[in-house]
Amino acid sequence: MGCSCYADIEGPAFYRRDVDIPASWAGAKIVLQFGAVSYYVDVYVNGMLAGSHEGLWTAFDIDITRYLLAGQSNTIDLHITKPADDGDRFPYRNVLVGFIPYVSTTFGGVWQDVQLIAHRAPIFSDVHLSADPETGSVSVSAQTTAYDGQTNVSGLSWSAEIIAPDGQIAARLDAPFAYGRLAASLTVENPQAWSPSTPDLYQIRLAILKEGLPISETARSFGFRKLETRGERLLLNGKPIFLRGVLSWGWEPRTLAPNFSEDEIRAEFRRVRGLGFNFFKLCLYVPAPRLFEIADEEGMLLWLELPMWLPRLSDHLREQSQKEYAGILAQVHHHPSVVIYSLGCELSADMADAELLEALDNITRRATSGVIVCDNSGSGEAYGGLTSDTADFNDYHFYCDLHYFTPLCEHFRRDWRSPRPWIFGEFCDSDDYRDPAELVENGARMWWRDLLGKDGGIHRWAYRDQELLVGGLNLPFSDAQMQAISRKQSFIYRKRILETVRARRDIRGYVLTGLRDTPMFVGGVFDDLGRSKYPADSFRQFNSDAVLLLEQGRGRMWQHGGDRPAPKDKFNHPSGSKVTFRLVLATGEAAVNASQLKWTFSHKISGKVIAEGIMPVAKTLNAERLHELVAIEIAMPQVARPEICELTVELNASDGIRRNSWTHWVYPAASLENAIIYDPAGQLSDIPAARIHDIAEADGSKALITPLLTGEIEAFIRSGGKAILLHTGEGSLPALPLPFWRESIKLLHSHAVLADFPHEGYADLQFYNLATDYALDTAALRERFGAEAVTLIMTRLDARLFQQSEYLVEISIGAGKLYASTLRFSGGTGDQVQSFSANIAGQWLLGEIVSCAF
Numbered sequence: 084m085g086c087s088c089y090a091d092i093e094g095p096a097f098y099r100r101d102v103d104i105p106a107s108w109a110g111a112k113i114v115l116q117f118g119a120v121s122y123y124v125d126v127y128v129n130g131m132l133a134g135s136h137e138g139l140w141t142a143f144d145i146d147i148t149r150y151l152l153a154g155q156s157n158t159i160d161l162h163i164t165k166p167a168d169d170g171d172r173f174p175y176r177n178v179l180v181g182f183i184p185y186v187s188t189t190f191g192g193v194w195q196d197v198q199l200i201a202h203r204a205p206i207f208s209d210v211h212l213s214a215d216p217e218t219g220s221v222s223v224s225a226q227t228t229a230y231d232g233q234t235n236v237s238g239l240s241w242s243a244e245i246i247a248p249d250g251q252i253a254a255r256l257d258a259p260f261a262y263g264r265l266a267a268s269l270t271v272e273n274p275q276a277w278s279p280s281t282p283d284l285y286q287i288r289l290a291i292l293k294e295g296l297p298i299s300e301t302a303r304s305f306g307f308r309k310l311e312t313r314g315e316r317l318l319l320n321g322k323p324i325f326l327r328g329v330l331s332w333g334w335e336p337r338t339l340a341p342n343f344s345e346d347e348i349r350a351e352f353r354r355v356r357g358l359g360f361n362f363f364k365l366c367l368y369v370p371a372p373r374l375f376e377i378a379d380e381e382g383m384l385l386w387l388e389l390p391m392w393l394p395r396l397s398d399h400l401r402e403q404s405q406k407e408y409a410g411i412l413a414q415v416h417h418h419p420s421v422v423i424y425s426l427g428c429e430l431s432a433d434m435a436d437a438e439l440l441e442a443l444d445n446i447t448r449r450a451t452s453g454v455i456v457c458d459n460s461g462s463g464e465a466y467g468g469l470t471s472d473t474a475d476f477n478d479y480h481f482y483c484d485l486h487y488f489t490p491l492c493e494h495f496r497r498d499w500r501s502p503r504p505w506i507f508g509e510f511c512d513s514d515d516y517r518d519p520a521e522l523v524e525n526g527a528r529m530w531w532r533d534l535l536g537k538d539g540g541i542h543r544w545a546y547r548d549q550e551l552l553v554g555g556l557n558l559p560f561s562d563a564q565m566q567a568i569s570r571k572q573s574f575i576y577r578k579r580i581l582e583t584v585r586a587r588r589d590i591r592g593y594v595l596t597g598l599r600d601t602p603m604f605v606g607g608v609f610d611d612l613g614r615s616k617y618p619a620d621s622f623r624q625f626n627s628d629a630v631l632l633l634e635q636g637r638g639r640m641w642q643h644g645g646d647r648p649a650p651k652d653k654f655n656h657p658s659g660s661k662v663t664f665r666l667v668l669a670t671g672e673a674a675v676n677a678s679q680l681k682w683t684f685s686h687k688i689s690g691k692v693i694a695e696g697i698m699p700v701a702k703t704l705n706a707e708r709l710h711e712l713v714a715i716e717i718a719m720p721q722v723a724r725p726e727i728c729e730l731t732v733e734l735n736a737s738d739g740i741r742r743n744s745w746t747h748w749v750y751p752a753a754s755l756e757n758a759i760i761y762d763p764a765g766q767l768s769d770i771p772a773a774r775i776h777d778i779a780e781a782d783g784s785k786a787l788i789t790p791l792l793t794g795e796i797e798a799f800i801r802s803g804g805k806a807i808l809l810h811t812g813e814g815s816l817p818a819l820p821l822p823f824w825r826e827s828i829k830l831l832h833s834h835a836v837l838a839d840f841p842h843e844g845y846a847d848l849q850f851y852n853l854a855t856d857y858a859l860d861t862a863a864l865r866e867r868f869g870a871e872a873v874t875l876i877m878t879r880l881d882a883r884l885f886q887q888s889e890y891l892v893e894i895s896i897g898a899g900k901l902y903a904s905t906l907r908f909s910g911g912t913g914d915q916v917q918s919f920s921a922n923i924a925g926q927w928l929l930g931e932i933v934s935c936a937f
Contacts, residue, residue: 095162096191099161108153108201115198121340122178143410165189181367185539187534243287247285326593363384365388393434416450424456431466435469444458465480476504479508479510485579489583510595512596515606624743654848656748662717677702678699678701681697681698683730686729725748727746759786791815800901806899810859822856823850829846829850836876836931853908858905872896889905902936904932
């Protein structure tokens, strides 16, 4: 492909076409009609400038009548300049380019259809309509102009006719004609509502008639639908709805521009629905018209985020954005599939001030009906923007480690604010890993892999150099293995986040980031080859209208003279303990007529049942509610070694079976008999082991657990001692502040410490309360102790930069061993458990490290 050859060229690019104009076109008004051009175009006809246009997303016409020669060949030239870099004519941050340049590069040229049209009758333009599903009222207006400049209306009339989904005429109006703005109101009796389940489309046809015969016509499809908020509720056509969306940036490697074929659009919608989504966010781009038409036909709900991202505010951008937004909305407002508009994304105060956002909000609300609007997706307060807004709903973009998600939600919820629904405009990205061997075309790596994106670069995303960087690490995992590991991790991350969302009454929808992998993003639900990364049946268990949830009661503890929250570990359990769970159903748009609930707790590997139960649940579970179904108590098995178990729940209902399942880990009691603690600052006060107050008391008969590495301790190790350094932040060894669940792949090495620690080859929720904000610097460890001295146990591979760091290592120092870890054996951050005694997995892992020390 040649796309990559021009990625950094601003232009102008020159297009030329010779066109034979029929002699019969003499006397007609002839226009060139462009679907869209990126970004600026001068149109020349027979060497004369006929017109210009600025704007990447809007359709436009150029009247070329007076430059053409009827009955002859005519030359049409286009001089096109695309958005480019600072110092060029149109720097990309000074214009509305959306987000495509940040995930790939800017694109330029004629990217939608061009038509040459001859008019010999009055012309319709700027058609606007709105439809009220409650009353059946349809308001329509259109601008009309004479093709020849004349204003004679003798013998002219006009009509508006509505065609129902069954092809019958539902309403008609006939009226005298006059040039200028025509307007009419029609009423459809008993209108059929448009919705995802019943995407019933009407069509309105406008005609200008002469002596009763049509001489000019135009038509628009539309639907009767209304998305609205009532307090914290979100209603579509008066009925509850929960939005489950996925985010698209419009990336298309074949064209760079977001111009997709009909088959591609329909297939994408089918695959999205197959994963349980009912909603599709067009993030900071406006696709070609056919996508909106197919969404109308297929019943796919759309969020159109208008293309303002990271702009440099100027007088020109202020004026141009209002012009472009008006043009975009004129094109798309009649599509019933578009139910949400946002004016921009994560805008700080210097990017969009109150005056601009108010102007854009007014333009949007005047142009649309039956929709909800957000002025700044992500919210101004979260991104240094305006602290007040005109949005119809709360919209945040939380990209966080698992254990910080609930605290973030609690922090941003304020019951003193006017109630409105909460919809995550984007969130829950989860990077995985590309297998480069799959991305080869005609024997060469795919061209787009060399792209770095705008405002990115190798220091932020090193995907271009992945093979070189990973190859230099000499990890004992193949690319295919790391891809499989990363996708299992991203599945569990997304499952946990989405289930947490559904357990909150105030949240009425979300948009998951994102749809597909791009040159600068490897967190799509579909990979670079268009394949789903997750089993669809498993993903729908937590991404459907009704979702089964696993919940627990709450606990408190008395500490330092007062009550504190005492979170429980939901998934790690002591051998033989009795654990109580509450099974909950989150409903969305539909009530569930339940009859019976069945649960099974079994060994995950063998499938052998440990406990099970069947309970009647004979009741109607209303829509948009959280329903506690039953409480179950499970006696964990008595185990001598850790066991991986699974709880599976099935709810029988009149419309089918809802299922969900969760992995659990059961541990025998951990022993720290062979350990002593040296902790002069009291950082490890909750770990129950014998303590020494002077390092000289350590005689080497037991492993030394300590939060610091001093010269004395290093000398103890060098003389044959064994030490365990619990290094939860910056300190004795070089450590890097890094997220645990995000932007990384956890690699569990074959090592004695992990031989009896329960895992299936990847980091699952057994690490929830061990997750940390720090990892040890691998290169610095090897430099300090020697590469051969450092044995890896648990590695962090940065999924964006392909840099290596460590969560757990074994280091040979002289005749002894040092085990160093940044994992949080006492939890204590976010909504983790708050003590070593509550961290069941932490207890066992520390016990295994102690055992391996001898």
